[in-house]
Amino acid sequence: MDKLKSMAAFVCIAEQGSLTAASQVLGASLPTVVRTLAALEADLGVRLFNRSTRRIALTNEGLCYLDSCRHVLATLEEAESALREDTGELAGQLTITAPVLFGQMHVAPSLNRFVRQHHKVRCSLVLADRQVNLLEEGIDLGVRIGRLNDSSLVAHQVGQVRRMVVAAPAYLSAQGEPAHPKDLLQANCIDFSGAGHSWWAFQNNGRMFTLPVAGNLEFNHVAPALGACLDGLGFGMFLSYQVAPHVAQGRLTTVLADYELPPRPVSVIYPHAKLLPARTRAFIEWIKTDLASEGCFTSATPIPAAPAILPCRCG
Known part of the structure; x- marks a missing residue:
């Protein structure tokens, strides 16, 4: 059994919420995905999902293992990204979320300009006026407006609005x-x-x-x-x-x-502060500069030189 491929398949199943959806994302047949999951559970000696004919849900053991798998896979991806970074070429999947109107007006155009320069990066933008859980929904980073409370997510302020x-x-x-x-x-x-x-x-x-x-x-x-x-x-x-x-x-x-009340910060938030792929780091620096140049923030907007860990309750 290829443990890393099995772990990646397990993470995909958890993020997609079904074996069928995961098989489509992985480009593998449904029986292959089912066998991969069964082999992983047998190797670990625990059940990772509770399965029925209609739904699939993580067990407590599965929830714990999911975080560990993400950490291991992120570490591997970071190492590979560092090698690719030496060649000056960014690649891979980047998924971003933002509020609907701000995303339409500013994040989407900025993303388009980023992809124009890094055409091997595959980007997906999820616009939603709700607190998206980055880890549960498999999203690399989010743009949020407002004060951030009580979480282990990293928040990097890129501007402020009134x-x-x-x-x-x-x-x-x-x-x-x-x-x-x-x-x-x-x-x-x-x-x-x-x-x-x-x-x-x-x-x-x-x-x-x-x-x-x-x-x-x-x-x-x-x-x-x-x-x-x-x-x-x-x-x-x-x-x-x-x-x-x-x-x-x-x-x-x-x-x-x-x-008027004091300005509200606009922040880029993301998990795994020490395990960011090169494309994610590059996009954070890109959007920080790009949004400021577009004039979408209030005047005298402070742009931090480096990320800061801020308390954050959003997902």
Whole structure:
């Protein structure tokens, strides 16, 4: 039995969630994958999966072994990547996740530019407005917006964005520009929480406070809420990257800047800090520089010289 191939097959089964899907990814027949798993379990003397006709799930022993296998395979890949790095050629699979709108606007174009220079790297971008678990879903790195809490993942800050209130010039001409956040209580505020009401957060002299704003429009996604704001239908609170092109073009105006909360960091997060393949390290350096050059962050964005381990609860 080829132990490394068996371990790779086991990891693939765990990440794909089924023997059939794993066989397709591995390019092997289903019976071959079944035999490989059975041989590995027999060699270890433990059952790695609980299997039924409809589903497959890791046992406790399988969960523990999965982490060990990933560590061993990552170490091997790191060694091979170091050799390839000496040739100046990057190769292999790179899977990235990012928030939907930020990913569409900035990460995807940056990834395209990266692949144009490193055409042997196979890239997959997963856009999701949820906390994706990198290890469970087999993702190499993620781009996250916001403070990161309580995890062993490594977070490398690449920029920062502001949460800001904006309105169309026509709406401001009719409504008047607010001098204080409480003036929004008398205005139409566009909600994209989908909850029927919103509490917008501000600060004054370092103390945060919230206001229950309301309006006659609510959406469950930022894009239509931004569209309504552009149409002059009310005030909206958005992240700076979401409105930056419209502010630059004069289609939206920023208000209440003195009451904004501190900027939120934008970070690249990834597991296995000491076991990064060359392509992953290269992409981290690439996106750090590329995003900054695109102007999608607030001014005076600090760009760390090296990764820092930050507490992080996101996946």
